[in-house]
Amino acid sequence: xxxxxxxxxxxxxxxxxxxxxxxxxxxxxxxxxxxxxxxxxxxxxxxxxxxxxxxxxxxxxxxxxxxxxxxxxxxxxxxxxxxxxxxxxxxxxxxxxxxxxxxxxxxxxxxxxxxxxxxxxxxxxxxxxxxxxxxxxxxxxxxxxxxxxxxxxxxxxxxxxxxxxxxxxxxxxxxxxxxxxxxxxxxxxxxxxxxxxxxxxxxxxxxxxxxxxxxxxxxxxxxxxxxxxxxxxxxxxxxxxxxxxxxxxxxxxxxxxxx
Numbered sequence: 112x113x114x115x116x117x118x119x120x121x122x123x124x125x126x127x128x129x130x131x132x133x134x135x136x137x138x139x140x141x142x143x144x145x146x147x148x149x150x151x152x153x154x155x156x157x158x159x160x161x162x163x164x165x166x167x168x169x170x171x172x173x174x175x176x177x178x179x180x181x182x183x184x185x186x187x188x189x190x191x192x193x194x195x196x197x198x199x200x201x202x203x204x205x206x207x208x209x210x211x212x213x214x215x216x217x218x219x220x221x222x223x224x225x226x227x228x229x230x231x232x233x234x235x236x237x238x239x240x241x242x243x244x245x246x247x248x249x250x251x252x253x254x255x256x257x258x259x260x261x262x263x264x265x266x267x268x269x270x271x272x273x274x275x276x277x278x279x280x281x282x283x284x285x286x287x288x289x290x291x292x293x294x295x296x297x298x299x300x301x302x303x304x305x306x307x308x309x310x311x312x313x314x315x316x317x318x319x320x321x322x323x324x325x326x327x328x329x330x331x332x333x334x335x336x337x338x339x340x341x342x343x344x345x346x347x348x349x350x351x352x353x354x355x356x357x358x359x360x361x362x363x364x365x366x367x368x369x370x
Contacts, residue, residue, distance in 0.1 A: 112244060113138040113154060115147070117163035128162035135160070135243055147177075160244055165255060167248045180252025182259070182267065185224035189263055192228065201229050203355055203364035204291040204337045213289040213331065214238040215277035216296055220249045220270070222339070226293075228266035237271045237289070239280055246274035281327035292328040295339040296320055296346075325350045329369060336367040 114132035116124050120142060132139035137160075140150055147159055151172050159170040161177065168177035188198055200222050206212060210230045214223045217240035227236040240246035250272035257264065273280070281292070296319060320338075328336045338352050342363050347354045352365030 112158050112160060113140050113150075114160045114162060115140050115150060116142045117161055117166075118142060118144070120163070124162065124164055127164070131160070131162050131247065135247065158244075160248070167251050169244055169248055178248075180219065180249050180256070182219075182221065182224055182252070182256060182263075184219075185221040185228075186259060186263060188221070188225045189228050189266070192225075198225060198229075199355060199357065199360075199364050200225060200293075200337070200339070203366045204293065204335050206230060206291055209233040210291060211235040211289045212237070212291045212293060213284075214293045214295075215281070215328070216240070216294055217246065217249060217272060218295060220253060220267075220272075222293065222295060223270050224253075224263075224266055227270050228263065232265075232269075235271075235289075236269065237273065239273050239275050239277045241274070241276050243274050246272060278324050278327065281324065281331055284331045286330055287333045288331045290332070290334045291337060292332040292335075293337045293339075294320060294324075294328070320346060320350065322350070325367075329367060332369050334369055336369070338365045339363075340365070 112135070114128055114135065114137060116128045129139045140154060147161060147170050151157060151159055151170070156172045158172055161168040161170060166179055168179045170177045192198060204212065206226055206229050208229070208231045211234060212226045212230065214226070214236065217223060217238040220238065223236055223238040230236065240249065253267040253270055253272065256267055325336065338346065339362055340346055342361060347363070347365045352367055354363050354365040356363055
């Protein structure tokens with residue numbers, strides 16, 4: 112991995128890109144009017160993070176299109192909530208105003224955004240991401256995205272993004288620290304999704320679940336541990352989740368109630 116800038120970058124953008132490279136402990140390479148692909152060829156066919164003030168992009172060497180943050184699905188879900196409709200994730204976690212949620216698998220941040228919208232100013236959303244590049248990209252997107260209603264922007268801005276291994280973080284947390292602990296691991300079966308989701312699979316952490324991880328989650332959660340997974344996943348039964356089945360959905364939500 113290396114960092115460069117968008118094509119027409121000013122001096123400030125270049126300085127910020129260099130800081131990002133230092134933070135990630137990777138090389139910074141000046142753009143110098145070259146295409147991203149040409150720079151990748153010249154530098155060992157590595158993946159690349161392109162820094163811009165308004166958007167960051169991750170370029171996998173073998174892909175033509177970049178991966179970037181876009182809250183489109185979260186926006187659709189929040190608009191449904193405004194219309195008075197329900198959301199299966201919020202129902203599974205019994206997430207409402209004032210709730211605190213630990214999202215152990217941030218990914219693109221869609222569920223974290225919806226949860227943040229639901230809990231409001233009195234709640235708290237902490238989102239963990241094991242991949243440093245993905246964590247930085249989504250954190251940057253949450254803090255800079257402006258094309259939305261004020262309430263939706265507030266929901267994005269209030270999410271606390273932390274680059275960390277969720278198992279190590281859970282072990283270090285006190286008992287009953289969050290109302291809800293949430294997992295959205297890589298599915299056991301592939302679902303044909305949008306190009307953005309396909310790009311995510313390369314950068315997202317592929318860490319699975321274990322009895323130890325679920326045990327730590329149950330210790331940290333006050334109310335529920337929630338799992339999102341493929342509708343044919345064996346993990347719901349393996350870890351004793353109550354499954355909210357949806358007839359037409361390719362994935363379900365399950366929960367463990369903490370007594």
